[in-house]
Amino acid sequence: MAMRITPSILNADLADLAGEITRIPSADGLHVDVMDNHFVPNLTLGLPVVEAIQRHTELPIDVHLMIDDADAWAPRYADLGVHTVTFHVEAARAPIRTAREIRRLGSRASMALKPATPIEPYADMLTELDMVLLMTVEPGFGGQKFLDLVLPKIRRTRELVKATGQEIWIQVDGGVSLETVERCADAGADVFVAGTAVYRADDPDEMVVALRDRAIAACGH
Numbered sequence: 290m291a292m293r294i295t296p297s298i299l300n301a302d303l304a305d306l307a308g309e310i311t312r313i314p315s316a317d318g319l320h321v322d323v324m325d326n327h328f329v330p331n332l333t334l335g336l337p338v339v340e341a342i343q344r345h346t347e348l349p350i351d352v353h354l355m356i357d358d359a360d361a362w363a364p365r366y367a368d369l370g371v372h373t374v375t376f377h378v379e380a381a382r383a384p385i386r387t388a389r390e391i392r393r394l395g396s397r398a399s400m401a402l403k404p405a406t407p408i409e410p411y412a413d414m415l416t417e418l419d420m421v422l423l424m425t426v427e428p429g430f431g432g433q434k435f436l437d438l439v440l441p442k443i444r445r446t447r448e449l450v451k452a453t454g455q456e457i458w459i460q461v462d463g464g465v466s467l468e469t470v471e472r473c474a475d476a477g478a479d480v481f482v483a484g485t486a487v488y489r490a491d492d493p494d495e496m497v498v499a500l501r502d503r504a505i506a507a508c509g510h
């Protein structure tokens with residue numbers, strides 16, 4: 290199974306995004322956190338900045354919407370032609386319709402769950418998704434401590450994904466580091482968002498490679 294590292298730019302130098310992106314050529318994608326100061330208590334960037342980032346990288350862009358009214362906004366990001374659009378189930382009134390709309394517009398559809406949101410109620414809609422994002426911190430800020438309590442949910446999600454017979458990626462986001470990546474991979478994750486670990490490293494690209502190597506070594510599924 291492929292293990293993918295998608296660094297989050299949240300902890301990069303946001304005033305030099307174009308430069309920061311060039312520091313991670315080995316990444317499998319670029320994770321862009323969109324926050325609205327309503328769904329989460331933090332504010333980052335929106336459509337115009339994502340559009341600008343697209344002009345500066347060939348990396349697949351993975352937009353993580355931490356915003357209210359996900360049903361209305363998610364298609365606007367898919368319309369930009371990004372690789373993946375992730376919306377939070379807690380912010381969506383019609384998650385199946387929204388996932389279908391993202392796919393119809395040509396992006397991969399992904400749904401995120403906060404640490405306390407269970408996966409079981411959404412088992413039947415997994416086939417509408419290309420990826421499930423399991424938050425391993427409360428969404429809103431980089432640099433938080435990884436929540437071990439999410440590990441059983443990663444295992445359960447892997448079981449449910451296996452049962453679909455489809456290739457649905459499981460992404461983890463928050464506190465992912467050289468210390469925690471193995472636990473996530475062993476539990477069943479295959480896409481890893483890392484912000485602080487990558488952008489606070491002396492050599493961010495070396496850290497991307499090291500994280501992926503550890504994930505591959507620990508993959509227990």
Ligand SMILES: O=C(CO)[C@H](O)[C@H](O)COP(=O)(O)O
Pocket residue numbers: 297299300320322353426427428429430431432433462463464465482483484485486
């Ligand atoms: O979605 C996020 C916060 O809501 C970030 O992507 C995440 O926290 C990554 O940062 P770090 O690796 O520093 O935890």
